[in-house]
Amino acid sequence: MTEHFWQSCKGLEDKQLLFELKELARQQQRCSALFIACLGEADARDLLQKEGFSTTFDYCTRELKLSERDAFRNIRVARIARKYQQIYSLIADGSLTLCSVDILASHLKPDNVDRILDRAQGKSVRDVERLVAELSPKPDRPDLMRREAPASMIPSANGASPPRSSSESFPSAKPPRPDRLIFSAPTRVHFSFAADEELRNCVLRLKELLWHKFPAGRLEDIFLEIAKQYLNAHDPQAQLDNHNAPRRSNGSFHSRNVPKWIRKRVWRRDGGQCTFVSQEGRRCSERKGLQLDHVIPWANGGPSNDPENIRLLCWSHNQYISRAVFGFSAVSKAKIPP
Ligand SMILES: [Zn+2]
Structure with a gap:
């Protein structure tokens, strides 16, 4: 039978396959609406009890073979839809999923139901x-940091719980x-989320280090502070924003020092190799002792914060170009690297 389904899909052309998918989804939505209508009706009668099921849930799981989660959801939706019957058509035309109705169920009241359903339609x-x-x-x-049960405390798949020692302090051992x-x-x-002890220790230390700024030690403040610092330092977008930010008038931005993000970018762009090219077009192959050079010298107003003005040069070519720009005497005292 399974093979039959697969064979019929395999024979479909792409366009047909997409059409079938859409059509099946539509049918599924209509089916869902009809299913919860029928379930709601059966739930309202004493029918299921008469058939020997203790509850509607019992019927859904044992007779209809629904998972416990689906059973709960379908029953909740069936009951709320009997109360506000516009829900049937919204499920049938795909405007609302069973999951969405289930989430909304406890918030729907006669005076807000239309407004809420209207806002929820078509939403994820x-x-x-x-x-x-x-x-x-x-x-x-409230913030919470507590120890999870160690792995040995987590019940195994066959349901057998490992023996507990008298000193254990975990009231209920659950997997994270x-x-x-x-x-x-x-x-x-x-x-x-569950994390290793290492993160807990880091957080405790961060709380100590940031105590002057966040005496309450709220995890939100701590994590936000660290996240912002990391993004400022490593997120190319943040670095671009900083780069585009207006320069401060005290001149601190106009520094000879090349910012870290530009160094990284220039290094990547130049491939970690001296960029000097001879008149014949031969590029220097040096990769050791490279230096960051201002194309328009900093002394002549060349910026340090524009990657286009920074390039990699080997010590020798840096000296060569400096001599060409500033004259031999100005750079002759430069220290030759070991
Ligand atoms: Zn070179």
Whole structure:
């Protein structure tokens, strides 16, 4: 049977395949709407209990073979859709997914249902979560750093728990959760992830180092400070922004020192090799003892913060060019590198 499905897909041309996908998605949406309508009706009658199931959930998982998660979701959506029946058509035409309705379910009231459904239509699940955070902002959770259970405490796949020592301090041994980002309010995001002891120690040390600036030691302040510093130092975009920022009048920007980001860029551009080219077009092959040279000399107003004005030269060619510009005597005292 599986092979039959595969064979029928394999025979389709690209255009046909895309058409089929679209059509199947449409059918699936209509099916979902019909399914939750039927489920809601069965849930409202005593039908399932009569059939020997303790609850609608019991019926969905045992009889319909839905996963527990899907069962919960479908039941919640079926119940809210019976209350606000415009939900059926929104699911049927693909304006809302079951997941979105499930997220919205507890926020829908007779006086806001139309407005909320209107705003949620066509939105991704992430955007619907944002909407819910806006409708019902929650206070930030307090910072939390706690030890996860060690690997030996995590129950094995067959469900057998390892023996616990009397001194263990982990009330419930669970595997670490995957990284999560949860919106608690429109502009607030809750981060959650498990990390090694190394990060914990780093954070504790950072709190000490930044105590003068952030005496409360909030993790948000600490991480933001470090993230900004890192991006300022390493993000090419941030460096470009800094580069384009107006120069300060105290002249600190007009320095002979070549900024680190320009050094890196010039090094990459020049391939770590002297850029001197003879009149015959032969490029110097020197790669040792390279120096950053201002094409328009700094003394003549050449900028240090423009990569176009900086190039790599070997010591010998740097001296040669300096002599050509400033004269032999001005540069003859230059120290010859070892
Ligand atoms: Zn050279």
